[in-house]
Amino acid sequence: MNAVALSEGTSTTRRPMLAMRGVSKTFGRVSVLNNVDLTLRGGEVHALLGENGAGKSTLMKVLFGIVTPEEGVIEIDTLGAVQVESPRHALSLGIGLVSQELSLVPQLDVAQNIFLGQTAGLDIVPRGRHREEAVEILKSLAPHLRVDTPVSKLGMADRQLVEISRTLARGGRIIAFDEPTSSLTPQERDGLFNVIRGLRNSGKAIIYISHRMDEIRAIADRFTVMRDGRVVATDSMKGYTDAQLNEMIAGRELSLAMEGRPPGLEREQAPLLELRGLCSERVQGVDLTVRPGEIVGLAGLVGSGRSAIMRAVFGVDALTAGEIRVGGAPVSIREPKDAMLAGVALIPEDRRGHAIVPMMTIEQNFGLANQKRFAWFGALRGAMRRAEARKYVSDLQIRPSAIVTPIANLSGGNQQKVVIARWLATGARVLMFDEPTRGIDVGAKTEIYALLRRLAAAGVAILVVSSELPELLLLSHRIGVVNRGRLTQMLDNGSHLNEDILMRHATAGSLS
Amino acid sequence: MIQDAAKPQALAPAAPRAAAINRDLFRQASVLIGCVALFAIFSVLTSSFYQPSNLIDIMLQSAINAIIAVGMTLVIITRGIDLSVGSIVGLSSMIASDLMSQNMVLGIVAGLVVGLVCGLVNGLVIAKLKLPDFIVTLGTLSVYRGAALIYTNGQPIYGLPEGFRAAFGGQLLGVPTPVLLAILVAALAFFLVRYTALGEQIIAVGGNEEAARLSGINIDRVKIIVYTLSGLLSSLAGFVLIARIGAAEPIGGNGFELQAIGAAVIGGASLFGGVGNPLGSLIGALTLGGLQNGLTLMNVPSFWQYVASGLVVILAVYADRLARPRR
Numbered sequence: 102m103n104a105v106a107l108s109e110g111t112s113t114t115r116r117p118m119l120a121m122r123g124v125s126k127t128f129g130r131v132s133v134l135n136n137v138d139l140t141l142r143g144g145e146v147h148a149l150l151g152e153n154g155a156g157k158s159t160l161m162k163v164l165f166g167i168v169t170p171e172e173g174v175i176e177i178d179t180l181g182a183v184q185v186e187s188p189r190h191a192l193s194l195g196i197g198l199v200s201q202e203l204s205l206v207p208q209l210d211v212a213q214n215i216f217l218g219q220t221a222g223l224d225i226v227p228r229g230r231h232r233e234e235a236v237e238i239l240k241s242l243a244p245h246l247r248v249d250t251p252v253s254k255l256g257m258a259d260r261q262l263v264e265i266s267r268t269l270a271r272g273g274r275i276i277a278f279d280e281p282t283s284s285l286t287p288q289e290r291d292g293l294f295n296v297i298r299g300l301r302n303s304g305k306a307i308i309y310i311s312h313r314m315d316e317i318r319a320i321a322d323r324f325t326v327m328r329d330g331r332v333v334a335t336d337s338m339k340g341y342t343d344a345q346l347n348e349m350i351a352g353r354e355l356s357l358a359m360e361g362r363p364p365g366l367e368r369e370q371a372p373l374l375e376l377r378g379l380c381s382e383r384v385q386g387v388d389l390t391v392r393p394g395e396i397v398g399l400a401g402l403v404g405s406g407r408s409a410i411m412r413a414v415f416g417v418d419a420l421t422a423g424e425i426r427v428g429g430a431p432v433s434i435r436e437p438k439d440a441m442l443a444g445v446a447l448i449p450e451d452r453r454g455h456a457i458v459p460m461m462t463i464e465q466n467f468g469l470a471n472q473k474r475f476a477w478f479g480a481l482r483g484a485m486r487r488a489e490a491r492k493y494v495s496d497l498q499i500r501p502s503a504i505v506t507p508i509a510n511l512s513g514g515n516q517q518k519v520v521i522a523r524w525l526a527t528g529a530r531v532l533m534f535d536e537p538t539r540g541i542d543v544g545a546k547t548e549i550y551a552l553l554r555r556l557a558a559a560g561v562a563i564l565v566v567s568s569e570l571p572e573l574l575l576l577s578h579r580i581g582v583v584n585r586g587r588l589t590q591m592l593d594n595g596s597h598l599n600e601d602i603l604m605r606h607a608t609a610g611s612l613s
Numbered sequence: 614m615i616q617d618a619a620k621p622q623a624l625a626p627a628a629p630r631a632a633a634i635n636r637d638l639f640r641q642a643s644v645l646i647g648c649v650a651l652f653a654i655f656s657v658l659t660s661s662f663y664q665p666s667n668l669i670d671i672m673l674q675s676a677i678n679a680i681i682a683v684g685m686t687l688v689i690i691t692r693g694i695d696l697s698v699g700s701i702v703g704l705s706s707m708i709a710s711d712l713m714s715q716n717m718v719l720g721i722v723a724g725l726v727v728g729l730v731c732g733l734v735n736g737l738v739i740a741k742l743k744l745p746d747f748i749v750t751l752g753t754l755s756v757y758r759g760a761a762l763i764y765t766n767g768q769p770i771y772g773l774p775e776g777f778r779a780a781f782g783g784q785l786l787g788v789p790t791p792v793l794l795a796i797l798v799a800a801l802a803f804f805l806v807r808y809t810a811l812g813e814q815i816i817a818v819g820g821n822e823e824a825a826r827l828s829g830i831n832i833d834r835v836k837i838i839v840y841t842l843s844g845l846l847s848s849l850a851g852f853v854l855i856a857r858i859g860a861a862e863p864i865g866g867n868g869f870e871l872q873a874i875g876a877a878v879i880g881g882a883s884l885f886g887g888v889g890n891p892l893g894s895l896i897g898a899l900t901l902g903g904l905q906n907g908l909t910l911m912n913v914p915s916f917w918q919y920v921a922s923g924l925v926v927i928l929a930v931y932a933d934r935l936a937r938p939r940r
Contacts, residue, residue, distance in 0.1 A: 417827070441829035455827055458820035460887045461813075469817055469828035476810035483808075523828065 116178050118143040118306040119196075119275050124163055124173030131512045133159045134170065135330040139308075141275065143178075146297060146307040148321035148338070150350050153569070154513060154540040156330040157310050158200075161277050164308075165198040166191040177275075189218065197268025200279040201403070203260050207253035211235060214252050215267045238266045242296055257404075258289035265296065276300065277308035282316060283403040283568065287608050294320055312569065313604075314343045328352055329542055370394070371429055373562035374445070374531045376414065379423035383409035385586040386423070391531065391562040396553060398577030398594075399566045400603045406586035407566040408450060411533045415440045415447040427531060441470060446524035448517070450535040450566075456520045457508050463519055464490040464504040470523050493522035497552065514545020521552065532556065533564045538572065550576060570600040582606040640881045640936070644893045647879070648900040655907035662910055669789065673857075675902030676791035680850040681869055682876035682894040683795075683802045684732075684843035688746075689877050690806070691839050692819040692886025693739070696750040698847040698873055700757035701731045702866025705848035707761045710770045710861035717774045724848050731757055732844015736837035754870070761863040769862040773855060782856030791853045795895060798846060802891035815839060820887030875901055875926035883933050901925070 119141040126134040134156050141147050149157045162168040164175065166185035174182050177194060185191050191198070205214050212228075212235035220226045235248040243262040246255075252263060261281055268276055278297070282290045297320060301307055309321055317324065318338070325335040326349045333349050372390035379387040383406045391397045401407045412418040414425055416434040424431055425443075432443040440447070449455040457466055467490045468475050475486040490504045497518045501511070508516055517537065524532065537553070538546045553576055557563055567573050573580050574594060582590040582603060590606045592598055656663040681698050688695045709724025735753055739746050783790050806812035817825040818835045826832050847866075855861045880897030882889030901922060908918050 415827070437827050438829040438831060447827060449827060454821075455823045458817045458824050458887065460820050461816065465813060465816075468813070469825065469830065472810045472814060472830065479809045479811060481808055481810055481813065 117141055117176075118178050119164075120176040121160070121164065122174050122176070124160065124170045124175075126159060126163065126168060126170045133330050134163070134173075137173070137327070137330070137332050139325055139332070139335075141306040141308065143274070143304045143306050144301055145322045146301050146309050146320050148317045148324040149308055149310045149327065150317065150324055150346065151327035152350060152546075153536075153538065154542055155327040155350075157327055158279055160327070161198055161200070161279055161308070161310070164191070164196060164275075164277060192218075192268065192271045192273070195272055195274040197265070197271070197273040197276040198279065199261055199264045199268070199276065199281055201281075201283060203264050205252045205260055205263060208251065210249050210251050211239075211246055211255075211263055211266075212248040214263050215248075215270050217267070219271070234270065235266070238269055241299065242266055242269070256289075257284045258286075258292065261285075261293065262296065265300075273305070275306045275308070277310070279310045280312070281309075282311060282313070285402075290316070314346065315601075317346075318343070326350055372426075373428055374414075374564070375426040375429075376410075377424040377426070379410065379413055379425065380421045381409060381413040381418045382421070383418070383586050384413050387588045389564075389581060389588060389591075391564055393530075393560045393562055394557050395578050396557050396563040396565060396576050398573035398580040399564065399583055400570060400573055400580055401583035401607050403568065405583045405607065407583045408535050409586070410583065410588075411447055411535055411564065411566060414533065415445060417447075441527060441529075444528065444530040445533070446470075446527060446529035446531065447533045448520050448524060448535065448537060450539055452513065452516055452520065452540070457516055459507070459509040461508060462505050463494065463499065463508055463511070466508045466519050467493065467504070467523050467526065470527050474526075489526060490522075493526065497522055498548065512542065512545065514541040514549070517541060517545070517549065518552075521549075525556075529561075531562045531564070533566075535566045536568065537565060538567075538569070570603050573603070574598065574600070584609060640888075641890065641893060644879065644881050644896050648896050648903070651900055651907070652903055655903065655910070659907065659910045662907055667906065667910075669792075671902045671906045672792045672899065673789045674906065675898045676789070676795040677850045677853050678869065678872045678876055678901065679795040679895050679898035680791075680798050680846050680853065681843075681873040682880070682898050683798050683891045684839075684846035685870075685873040686877040686880065686882045686889045686891050686894040687802060687806070687815060687839040688843050689874070689882045689884060690815050690819045690887065690889040691836060692822070692884075693746040693836065693839065694750065694874070694884075695732075695735065695840060695843045696747070696870045697731065697735060697753040697757055698843060699866040699869035700754045700761065701728050701844050701847035702851040702854060702869055703863055704731065704757045704761040704764070706851035706855045706861045706865055707764050707770065707863055709848070709852065710773055710855055711765070713774055713777060714770075714772065717777050721777070721852070724852060725845060728844045728846075728848020728851070729841055730844070732841040732847070733837065735844065736840030739840065740833035740836040758864075758867075761865075765863060767863055769860050771860045773859055773861075777852075778856045778859065780856070781852045791857070794849070794853065795898075798849070799891045799895040806889070806891060811835070811838070816887055818886075819889075871923065871926060872898075872901060875922060875929065878926060878929040878933060884930060885933070897929075 117140040121137065121139040124134050124137040137156065137160055139160065151157050159168060163170045164185065166187045175185060176182050180194065183194055185194065185196070206217065209217065212232045215235050215238065216231040232248050239246050239248065242265065243259065246259060246262065252260060255263065265276065281293060285293065297307055311317060321338050323335070323337050324346070326333040326346070328350065370392050373393045374391040376387055376389040387410055389397070399407045399410065409418060413420055414434065416436045416439050425434055426432065427443045427445060434440045434443060458469070464487060468486050475482050487504060494502050494504055499515050499518045508519060511519070538549055541549065553563060565573065565576055577594050580592050580594055580598065580603065581588050582592070584607060589609065661667055685695055685698065705724045705727040708727050709720045712723045713720030731753070735750055738744055738749050781790060785793055806815065814825065814830050814835050817830060818832055822832060851866060854865055876897035877889065877894045878884065878897070879900050880890065880893030880895065882894060904922060904925060905918055908921060
């Protein structure tokens with residue numbers, strides 16, 4: 102069986118199974134994909150590398166028919182040039198995507214999910230046949246799964262297996278994994294890797310996206326590096342060191358900014374933000390202090406409760422126990438408004454969904470958290486607000502600088518700066534950043550890092566959540582590790598600390 | 614065509630500003646052009662449409678809808694909907710005309726309070742109980758109508774004070790007071806949306822509710838206010854209705870909700886939230902009024918007019934869908 106699989110794999114290596122050529126896509130003024138090429142052979146695991154916002158996920162969405170590119174062709178060895186019109190169409194072409202947000206229906210069982218969408222119109226669903234076929238597919242992939250278990254009862258790892266099975270049930274030959282391990286334990290991850298290796302050995306072409314270099318090393322045969330929507334390099338993994346790959350990913354410009362650790366800090370000052378036994382639905386007994394001028398990072402797996410701590414402090418999630426002190430005095434925060442009045446700000450992760458109002462201008466978005474101050478008996482004080490907005494636009498180098506520009510026309514980095522300006526204008530003394538550089542290009546990223554350092558130097562207390570550990574190591578004076586809703590470690594940042602140590606703490610105790 | 618027009622501008626460095634202003638101007642201009650074009654067509658097709666007396670008639674007929682549509686616009690900007698406006702017209706005008714037989718001012722105040730309370734109840738239920746606006750106001754549409762029927766056991770109330778009829782159905786300097794009222798209400802609402810903090814909060818809630826909440830804006834308060842204003846304006850429109858007829862019927866205002874939503878959407882308000890202009894809704898009401906008047910003059914049976922205005926509303930929503938920039 103292995104021999105057969107191998108021969109199939111080698112026979113297809115001559116001609117790529119998938120070739121994406123000259124793919125370009127812009128959102129508004131922002132070019133997210135610029136003449137991108139990607140070729141994929143059967144029987145290989147191809148790592149797609151790049152920072153957040155480099156365009157990897159958009160490229161995958163193009164491949165899966167979620168996003169329509171302005172230019173470019175997709176060729177499949179058996180079919181020639183194809184136009185992928187929808188995810189449904191992609192599946193029928195043998196393309197599958199396993200992303201962070203899975204497209205499963207929790208109320209249906211495993212077999213129903215695997216064959217979802219395969220029966221058309223009013224045809225009777227052949228339940229029995231589906232179950233038999235599901236059992237067959239699961240036999241090699243995930244023998245521990247029962248076909249009649251509702252997906253809602255499955256953990257993340259098992260759900261991914263169901264998603265993979267669905268792709269295989271459609272005759273999938275090209276399967277893309279978009280950060281599949283971000284919420285898996287090390288054991289679950291090893292299981293997934295075995296599955297991926299099995300798929301590779303049976304001649305499938307695998308695209309693998311991850312930020313973790315050790316994962317890439319463990320699983321990938323070849324790689325393509327993307328930066329700012331372009332392909333920087335594509336080659337075999339052999340012959341490249343991690344450092345070389347990292348340099349390609351970050352670009353020379355950023356690697357300079359990435360150097361060094363945060364400047365020293367006077368530790369004597371009383372904390373500006375103090376959490377005592379903070380509990381919410383997803384946070385259990387967190388004690389934490391942030392002093393003026395200090396940047397504290399929070400590391401942890403996706404879903405570990407990092408962001409939930411911020412949401413609890415900001416009054417988005419209800420507190421079930423514990424105390425929040427700002428500047429030494431206990432405060433009662435029940436909704437974001439209370440947090441705002443207490444001088445606490447949250448710059449959320451999902452900028453488009455949670456931070457900006459797209460039809461409003463830079464000035465209006467800037468003013469949103471300052472409605473009281475910019476109004477006189479309810480009437481807007483336009484001149485005052487304009488003056489202040491212009492001041493921040495020039496101070497934070499927001500581009501374009503015309504404050505009447507609709508915020509939807511700005512790049513991610515500039516939108517983020519407007520949101521930060523909004524909160525600086527409230528006079529907040531405690532700033533919480535949830536993934537501050539997600540979806541932001543390299544240049545803006547460096548600017549945001551510099552801004553965070555400048556704010557800290559001015560005496561603000563800063564809390565940062567990030568999935569990019571190098572970012573935390575660069576910015577933070579101390580790094581807390583969140584694991585299953587608890588703050589399990591608080592580590593002083595220094596040369597002794599590295600990504601591996603943080604990752605070990607973040608996944609500790611997941612054996613059970 | 615809209616997307617084509619926006620695209621080349623989006624590439625030039627100074628473009629965003631121009632694109633934004635153009636998009637807003639385009640929206641407002643097309644509202645006005647649509648209205649003028651419709652009036653022009655009917656002026657050609659019939660001999661009586663463009664007569665001053667008929668044009669004043671159209672304004673008079675549109676005034677009631679315009680007043681309701683202004684409140685509806687505020688609700689729609691928050692990405693909500695108020696289906697109960699017609700029933701609030703009925704209930705508030707019944708109670709107002711009943712109490713007016715004792716004291717005119719008492720009747721007016723009571724009518725306005727009834728409208729305000731009806732709207733307040735809508736807002737409270739939607740904001741505090743977190744129920745869908747569509748279902749809540751569909752429910753109160755039935756509740757308020759039922760209350761109006763119960764109030765006089767289904768009987769109409771005749772005989773309204775002359776002063777009341779003159780105030781809400783008469784003329785001032787040759788202009789019908791309902792028209793003046795509609796313009797005043799629309800102008801005030803325009804000022805509210807454009808130049809007040811509350812107006813900006815209304816846009817923010819509809820544009821991105823979560824962003825507004827995380828900016829410390831009191832979402833519940835904004836929602837309660839717009840539904841309350843919608844109720845209040847509905848009762849005001851009810852006054853115009855009964856002042857013109859000279860009697861209050863419990864079924865008064867039946868079906869007004871579609872007219873008001875239509876006027877708001879034709880006037881440029883977006884059911885997807887965050888966009889709307891009360892002055893545009895004024896023109897939207899005029900457009901719908903002109904359409905009905907013109908069809909009547911062309912002897913189109915009134916049953917067909919229902920079909921026509923329903924289709925026009927759906928068409929307007931579709932136009933809005935097309936105008937939305939796609940991701």
